[in-house]
Amino acid sequence: MGRPLAEVVARAVAGGVSVVQLREKHAGTREFVELGRALLALLAPSGVPLIINDRIDVALAIGAQGAHLGQGDMPVAEARRLLGPDALLGLSVETLDQLREGEALPPGMVDYYGLSPIFLTSTKTDAGPGWGLVGLAQARAEVDAGTQRPLVAIGGIGPGNAASVLRCGAQGLAVVSAICSAPDPETASRELAETLRRERGRGSV
Template identity: 80%
Template sequence: MAGQNAPDLGLYLVTDRELCLGRPLPEVVAQAVAGGVKVVQLREKSASTREFVELGRALLALLAPLGVPLVINDRLDVALAVGAQGAHLGQSDMPVAEARAILGPKALIGLSLETMAQLREAEALPRGMVDYYGLSPILHTPTKADAGPGWGLAGLGQARAEVDAGSRRPIVAIGGIEPGNAASVLRCGAGALAVVSAICSAPDPQAASRELANILRRERG
């Protein structure tokens, strides 16, 4: 059973202002959504709490009328302050059960997984705790310096088989994904593609998003 709150995650943008080529983040996000992004995760590790809240409110005002969920990375306080649809948690963040108790049953909660052992622990969580998994990194990525050695395509396939035999929660693949490898990542078991630099640093974020969204549509048949 897929996570009860998970929408069609499809093309999933993870933000990074430093990669936006000097453009305002809301401008890049607006273009990305116009190109086919279905979920936006605000991940701004260098932002102060005030900045984070202001950015979150600006993105929520942009995304809410379009029906695109806003997910806040790590910071449950920011998610609550801006009224975001959910939060994405890493392995060193608040435990999932506590996060679910704080955010409530309707919030969209994702969990980053870097190893098969972490995936098996997550699979043991009760239904309704986690809505989707973020497998990270699939391929080498310079945008997350603290990432582990990587799943690789074979590891992604193994994870997909493990989840299909259990919770059937959606898998969002992140790490080094761009148009040249997106189809292979999907064929190996990803249900959605999370992208940072391939959109944020693209000369035309809308065109870059459209290209990736088209690959998703083709692979899904």
């Protein structure tokens, strides 16, 4: 992308991004902490929360507003104990069985599910085969009959398919390339935020 991360985040937030997740698969712990602190300072005036992917230790070290867990990360109950009741805690689910396991967790453990991936994407090469729109709708029906936790759609989402993803049951969109690789991250973010507002107005979200 050729642009500093802080610049992309600032422009994305100006365009309407409401949550930022920091995902660092290759950085060392010290670098991760420094980057997280820099983003926290950047986001503080806007009130946009920072979610740390995978690393509960980093989230605690910098005082992030929450964390997001994959299936191979720390168990949800342990993460919740460490983070406390007020932190945001998300859980990635790649199959209906994993979703049902999440639904069996006690209230207050998980704040939302990240359905991953909806469509295949180069930024999540370790994910499953993809939910697709039919799988997303099925997941929505499962959760509506249970905890009614929000679903955040992850993977291969952009301006061309965001509306259909929202209409099939997602309440939020998690994107990387659609913003970070866009010529203008602020414009790209604004377009996605407007799609989300429009679909909420129609009652599909």
